[in-house]
Amino acid sequence: MSRLRLFAVLFAVLPVVPQVARASDVLDIVTGPKTGTYYAIGRDIAAAAAQDGLAVDVKPSEGSIDNIRRVNDPDRAVVGIVQSDVLGFLSRSKNPASMHMAAGLRMIFPLYDEEVHVLTRDSIHSFADLKGKKVAVGQEGSGNLLTALNLFAMMNVAPAQMEKISPAEGVVAVLKGEIDAVIFVGGKPVRLFKNLEDLTLPENQQYAAMLSGVHFLPLVAPRMLAEYKPAEITHADYSFVQQTVPTIAVQAVLVGYDVPQDGKSDRAQCRQVAALAGVIRKALPDLRKKGHPKWKEVNLDADASPWKKDACVWPETSPKADAGKSGLMEIVEKNKGN
Numbered sequence: 014m015s016r017l018r019l020f021a022v023l024f025a026v027l028p029v030v031p032q033v034a035r036a037s038d039v040l041d042i043v044t045g046p047k048t049g050t051y052y053a054i055g056r057d058i059a060a061a062a063a064q065d066g067l068a069v070d071v072k073p074s075e076g077s078i079d080n081i082r083r084v085n086d087p088d089r090a091v092v093g094i095v096q097s098d099v100l101g102f103l104s105r106s107k108n109p110a111s112m113h114m115a116a117g118l119r120m121i122f123p124l125y126d127e128e129v130h131v132l133t134r135d136s137i138h139s140f141a142d143l144k145g146k147k148v149a150v151g152q153e154g155s156g157n158l159l160t161a162l163n164l165f166a167m168m169n170v171a172p173a174q175m176e177k178i179s180p181a182e183g184v185v186a187v188l189k190g191e192i193d194a195v196i197f198v199g200g201k202p203v204r205l206f207k208n209l210e211d212l213t214l215p216e217n218q219q220y221a222a223m224l225s226g227v228h229f230l231p232l233v234a235p236r237m238l239a240e241y242k243p244a245e246i247t248h249a250d251y252s253f254v255q256q257t258v259p260t261i262a263v264q265a266v267l268v269g270y271d272v273p274q275d276g277k278s279d280r281a282q283c284r285q286v287a288a289l290a291g292v293i294r295k296a297l298p299d300l301r302k303k304g305h306p307k308w309k310e311v312n313l314d315a316d317a318s319p320w321k322k323d324a325c326v327w328p329e330t331s332p333k334a335d336a337g338k339s340g341l342m343e344i345v346e347k348n349k350g351n
Contacts, residue, residue, distance in 0.1 A: 039068045040062075040067070040068065040069050040070070040091075040285045040286070040289055041070050041083075041091045041092070042059065042070070042071055042072065042092050042093065043072045043074045043079070043083045043084065043091060043092075043093040044072065044073060044074060044080075045073065045074055045075075045076045045077075045080075045094070045155075045156075046074075046075075046076070046180060046205075047073050048180065048203070048205040048208075049204070050127070050201075050203055050305060051094045051199075051265070052071065052073055053204070053304075053305045054200075054265075054305055054308075055071040055072075055094065056071050057300055057308065058289070058292070058293060059071045061293065061296035061300065062289060062292045065288075065292050067285075067292055069289065074093075074154070075152050075153065075154035075155045076152075076154060076155030076156040076157060076158075077096045077156030077159065078099060078154045078156065078158070078159060079155065080093035080094065080095050081099070081118070082154070084118070084269060084270050085114065085270055091269070091270075092268065092269045092286060093268055093269075094124065094265055094268075095266055095268055096156040096160065096266075097264040097265070098163060098240070098241070098263045099156050099159050116271075117270050117271045118268050118269075118270060118271070118321075119269050119270065119320075119322060119323035120266055120268055120317050120320040120321065120322050120323060121267040121286065121289075121290055121322075121326050122266070122267045122290065122293060122311075122326075123264060123265075123267075123311075123313070123315045124264070124266060124267055124307070124311055125200050125264070125308070125310040125311050126200065126242060126244060126263070126264055127263050127265050128199070128200065128244045128245075128260050128261075129160060129196070129198050129232060129260050129261050130198070130199065130201075130206060131195070131196050131197075131229060131232065132184060132187050132194065132195050132197070132206070132228075132229055132230075133187065133193060133194040133195075133227065133228065133229075133230045134187065134190065134193055134194070134227060135226050135228055137194060138230075139230070139231075140168055140230060140232060140234065140237075141168065141170060143170055143172055143193065144171060145172065145173045146173060146192075147173055147174040147176065147191075147192040147193050147194075148161070148172045148175055148192065148193060148195070148196065149176040149180070149182070149184075149192055149196065150175045150177060150196055151177065151178075151179075151196065151197070152178065153177060156198055156263075157198050158177065160198050160263065161175070161196040163240075167237065168234060168236060168237070176192060180197045181205060183195030183197070184197075184205060184209070188220070188224065188226075188227060190226070194230070201246060201251075201307075202250045202251060202306065206250075209224060209251070209253060210251065210252050210253060212224045212253075213253070224253055228254075229260070230258075231258050232259065232260045232261045233259050237261050241261035241262060242261065243259065243260075243261065244259075244262035245257050245258065245259055245260065246260055264317065265307075266320065267293075268320075268323075269286050271321075271323070271324075283324075283325040286326060287325045287326055290323075290325075290326040293313070294313055297311065297313065
């Protein structure tokens with residue numbers, strides 16, 4: 014499947030919603046399925062915000078593509094967590110609606126790496142072996158779906174059937190031998206896979222053989238590593254993993270939407286987003302100690318290019334600030350050597 018075809022499938026139906034004032038005392042953060050890392054990170058953020066008196070409502074979702082749609086909601090102040098490869102795909106799209114959407118997205122903070130988990134039957138040893146197989150790729154609107162399609166296109170692998178079902182349904186189907194693999198993108202340890210550790214408990218012995226018949230697929234192809242970061246899945250992440258499995262990772266990014274700051278509601282939304290960013294920065298030491306393990310990887314000042322920063326959080330990136338900086342640079346350059 015070509016990348017242009019992927020754009021058509023995933024983004025052609027994204028609405029171009031005019032941005033208008035969003036009046037709300039509650040800031041929504043759209044995340045992902047309740048068994049995923051996005052949701053856990055969102056709950057950590059909301060708890061920290063509550064301590065500072067900032068109301069944040071954590072919304073589960075289908076994932077990154079769904080989140081991009083909802084961040085563009087004209088009726089609410091919304092931020093969301095998305096995968097970096099979703100943002101990259103959107104920005105490279107030739108579809109006008111997708112390009113418009115990409116142009117308005119703004120990075121609030123880079124977060125952490127998300128590992129690609131491919132749980133397969135033991136008879137499958139490489140990504141190429143998924144050719145002609147039945148694979149669960151996630152629901153419509155999920156980042157899992159986009160990453161799966163991207164990898165299939167990149168590696169020229171065509172599965173016989175792509176099941177657009179929930180990650181939990183996909184994992185159960187693999188365990189039962191009904192499908193061959195499930196692809197899930199999430200910051201380890203992912204609750205969905207941590208839950209599989211319970212299959213080894215005495216009261217669940219009837220399922221133990223199912224767990225012994227599956228494994229995580231190594232992802233080591235140079236083509237993958239040209240676009241994704243190298244990563245690992247280890248025994249420390251999931252107790253049923255006996256040997257370290259090399260895989261790939263994308264970066265999770267907290268994003269908002271660029272709304273013109275020309276009205277009271279616009280300015281109020283900007284203050285909400287800035288306040289949320291302040292809460293996260295202030296709470297980061299505690300989040301690293303008490304929150305999801307992925308907080309230990311977070312560097313709020315890490316480079317996340319090519320994404321534009323949110324001017325509400327990073328005022329030095331606003332057009333006025335850029336103009337001033339450019340003017341000053343012109344003066345400095347002009348006077349060089351005098």
